[in-house]
Amino acid sequence: MSSRNNHVGDTTAQSYDDAEKGIYEASQQSLPVLPTPPSPVYSVDEKAIIQQVETVQPTPVTSPIHEGITPSSSTPVLTLASRNSPPSPASDDLKKPQGKPPAKPKRKVSRWILFQLWYNTYRKFFTIVVTLNLIGILMAAIGKFEYATNHLGALVLGNLLMAILMRNELFLRFLYIISIYGLRSWAPIWLKLAVTSILQHVGGIHSGCALSGACWLLYKIVDILIHHAKQHPSVIATGIITNVLVVISILSAFPWVRNNHHNVFEGHHRLIGWMGLATTWIFVVLGNAYDLKLGEWRLDAHSLISTQELWFAVFMTIFVLIPWVTLREVPVEVEIPSPKVAILKFQRGMQQGLLARISRTSIMEYHAFGIISEGRKSGCHYLICGVQGDFTKSLVDNPPKTVWTRELKFAGVGHASAMFKRGIRVCTGTGIGAALSTCIQSPNWFLIWIGSDQEKTFGPTISRLIHDNIEPERMILWDTKKRGGRPDSVQLLKDVWHSFGAEVIFITSNKAGNDEMMQGCLEAGLHAFGTLWDF
Helix, strand or coil: CCCCCCCCCCCCCHHHCCCCCCCCCHHHHCCCECCCCCCEEEECCHHHHHHHHHHCCCCCCCCCCCCCCCCCCCCCCCEEEECCCCCCCHHHHHHCCCCCCCCCCCCCCCHHHHHHHHCCHHHHHHHHHHHHHHHHHHHHHCCCCHHHHHCHHHHHHHHHHHHHHCCCHHHHHHHHHHHHHHHCCCCCHHHHHHHHHHHHCCHHHHHHHHHHHHHHHHHHHHHHHHCCCCCCHHHHHHHHHHHHHHHHHHHCCCHHHHHHCHHHHHHHHHHHHHHHHHHHHHHHHHHHHEECCCCEECCCHHHHHCCHHHHHHHHHHHHHHHHHHCEEEEECEEEEEECCEEEEEEECCCCCCEEEEEECCCCCCCEEEEEECCCCCCCEEEEEEECCCHHHHHHHHCCCCEEEEECCCEECHHHHHHHCCCEEEEEEHHHHHHHHHHHHHCCCEEEEEEECCHHHHHHHHHHHHHHHHCCHHHEEEEEHHHHCCECCHHHHHHHHHHHHCCCEEEEECCHHHHHHHHHHHHHHCCCEECCCCCC
């Protein structure tokens, strides 16, 4: 269940810029790791802490640790103390560092745990899809698959249609709606977890079907060339062109290209993919209109309309066009609380767990970010854009008045949080953009946010959204600059899991943070879904 969620990110740091990819700032990476204090309590002053130590009773909804980050000086700052040691004032904790604590030893993880996280549902889907299609190609080659002999084009287009569906905003929103409303009131936890894992990793079906479609297309071209004496030259030519375009589109989506050369990926995967779709139409029409037995063209419409290949091509085109029909240039207000972050404000309230793709142009350079909103009736929503590459840097250096976006938003795995009764949303850095709406819109979700100098970096707007909508006992804001380092995130999750009565954990972090938390959760038997890098 570890690290779905197409293309996102800047040209220089793709793997750190997606909506479902929270980041640690560079300075934060080098900070020492502090162990989580045992069973702390909260207070606004020393006297209150002592009273709480004497009277506190554990309850399933009490947070074990809380570091409040206040939007203004008029609100008291909550401090943290241990039940097993005398409390000290917050000013002493923050102004008088006690020296660098010893570094936390690297967690030893079994190979079985690592294998389970590596061979996740994404790779399982990919393996199943590709294996079944390769078996089909082998059977067709030895003459044991009659359907493939008669409908080879349908197998090509059927795979490509499924690949498109698995990345279509409307289709995936439909799957989430069916899953959430169909399961949340009665389904056992194991079924909800399985369905969530499927929804998160449908990218494996996308990749597997795309590669399989290319394999079937290559097989079809080879078959045409073998029988080239019977085929019309125009059919052969369009088939070869289509095959080349589809293969280029698929190769450009390989993870290394996608993550390190985002603009190359986007230009080739999208534009050449569109060209491949156009030549597919020509190839299908010509292939079905030419009668191999008679060696002549059939010009009647019935012979074309009655073919499976045509309808596969029709639906491929429809699902490719649907998201782009909702493309709009919309006004945006940009707040720059620090050189590291731009906060973008848009009209319209949104559901939790959605992603928005934005660009300065209508066609190219789209980047996805998590949406923060207080609800569909709130009237506005926000995006947190951490400065990591050319695109996000331009938002700070040259704030736009308008941007292009699709009104039909993409559902991230966080959208499935509505399926569960209680959960934990943990994030680091700008990952708060993907996590915050879930905790704002549901009182049954606990927020853990780990970041450096949070209020100064992210500004009063984000601070207000947090403190106006989430109760102190339902959040932990760990400021690594004030704390002198990161917490033991796995132990922190264990504590909150048991005290809050959680069913599931959603993680938004960079790769190092995601791996650490996913490994620890799997070892401890906590149900967790991690960050994705297959957008």
